Amino acid sequence: MKKTFVLDTNVLLHDPQAIFAFEDNEVIIPAIVLEEIDSKKRLADELGRNARTVSRLLDGMRRQGHLHEGIPLQNGGLLKVELNHRSFMRVQEMFGDMSNDNRILAVALNYQLEQADAAANADKPEIVLVSKDVLVRIKADVLSLKAQDYLSDQIAPASDAYTGYVTLFVHPAVIDEFYTFRFLNVDQLQIKAKPRPNEFVILRDEMGTNKSALLKISADGARLEPLYLSNDPVWGITARNAQQRMALELLLSDDIPLVTLSGKAGTGKTLLALAAGLMKVEDEHKYKKLLIARPVVPMGKDIGYLPGEKEEKLRPWMQPIYDNLEFLFDTKKSGDIEKILMGMGSIQVEALTYIRGRSIPGQFIIIDEAQNLTRHEVKTIVSRVGEGSKIVLMGDPEQIDHPYLDSVSNGLSHIIERFKLEGISGHVTLEKGERSKLAQLAADLL
Known part of the structure; x- marks a missing residue:
């Protein structure tokens, strides 16, 4: 009708x-x-x-x-x-x-x-x-x-959202075969959904022992391979759970230029991305600059009503970024992090308002709070990425400040869903809070 x-x-x-x-x-x-x-x-x-x-x-x-x-x-x-x-x-x-x-x-x-x-x-x-x-x-x-509601821009319900990994219970012989040959064919496992490129697979012993393995599907979707990166500290940060290990694998992989991370507050998204970015820029010199940005909610809002110069105006909005940088650089006094960043010159903290219209080649780009972006805003940002750059978008789809976005219509959820079959991208949903026991309980109970 x-x-x-x-x-x-x-x-x-x-x-x-x-x-x-x-x-x-x-x-x-x-x-x-x-x-x-x-x-x-x-x-x-x-x-x-x-x-x-x-x-x-x-x-x-x-x-x-x-x-x-x-x-x-x-x-x-x-x-x-x-x-x-x-x-x-x-x-x-x-x-x-x-x-x-x-x-x-x-x-x-x-x-x-x-x-x-x-x-x-x-x-x-x-x-x-x-x-x-x-x-x-x-x-x-x-x-x-x-x-x-306007439904045309909505993706799958949150219960069906792509998490970036699956857990399979297999015969222990399958796990032994992986450790012997260091790879498995996708056809050897009964994966219900179509395997996605760069998706992680956790193998567990169906007999109930502690035997397990963590693998990653290759970019062509044909093989399951071991994680190439060890669990060594990255700028003093070590993965505390399987999902954080997956996230570091994606963040430090040079052949994956688009990485998306989602998860509740305290799961380590920002800290892991900053640590990986610092390693790639300062230690390996893979990228010329580390660019960190987050939306001044709502995106595009004039920040002229705040006192001071541009950096002073941005500081209240960027404080979560500075908090993580202070932890990574182990600063002792207030104001030390500004001196460090000024001296290094390769780390830039910006509002997304100032990124629009730019072309950004050869940089490691981190976009925090991406759940507050619309589909078009995410398209605008990712289309700014130039040759040789890597972009990381992260946020919590359940914690949205935008009046007309929700967990299934925001830009972060949209790009996760649209890129899940592309070999140049990878995604992980972090679930376990590592900030503190109190923070984890607050995220779960409140």
Whole structure:
């Protein structure tokens, strides 16, 4: 059955191509949405760019006819700008506010009331309000309107998310064969899902003994090979569990230019990435510079309201990075880490605001808190990576500060899912907290 989708402003500001994501159904843009988009078009951040993109798309469609009458879409659907607010009085009676959200609700409600007045035997399309605002969807439910989140940018549910490793229980002879020949063919093991390049495999004895092995699937997905790196300290940091060992393997592998790490607070993501980056830049001289960045949430937010020069403004946002650097350099006094970084010259701590538009060759790039990035922002950042660079994106998909992102629609989860079959990338989900027993309990219980 055909459907009519009424779009909230935040859907178009989140994904300007959303008008093409509803197949052969009717897509309605309330007139007030155009006003809200117009108010955002001068912004210099992601919202402003998306607002301008939507404006250009609608202007191009306007040449095909009148938007208020409906413009056919290439996928068989119909796009229409709706001016009708006749149901607004009913919405105002319930919520008592002439807000833009309520005007959007009124448009959807009017469509639904028109369908109810139509003949009973008519083929009536279902009316669905699409919004990334939770409270708008709740209001819609109060009005008996069907509402949903924008689903086209969501990946697999968190329960099915790719972790970067699997645990297999095998006959002990299989483990012995691996230690004898130092490799196994993927066909020898019964892996339910299709083996992914650079995915890790933990072999355990199905007989219940302590015999085990940690392997990695080759980039071509055909063989299981031993980890090439020993468990020696990396800038004084030693892996404390299997997942941290996997993470260091990916971080120190020169043939894997894209690494993603996810996990709760305290699992060691930032510390491991910084230690690996320092080894590659300072000890092995594989890269010219170590670039560390994290979003000033929301990304693109002007930090001019903070006092001082650029470095002083960035310091509150970058403090978690400095905390880890102070641990790695074992500094004793406040301010020592700034002197060390200034003297070295090869370590740069930046806000993502200043990375946009750059080309970054020959650098080890660490992007922290990547779960607060949208799909487009992650694409923009990764597309900045130049020849000979390695980029590490990390974060906790369950700890998101962005108002319209969640664990299945954020940029980090998106890039993990899209690159899991590519031989140039690797991913690990770290699960065990190593910061302290208290931190682990807090992450699990609170």
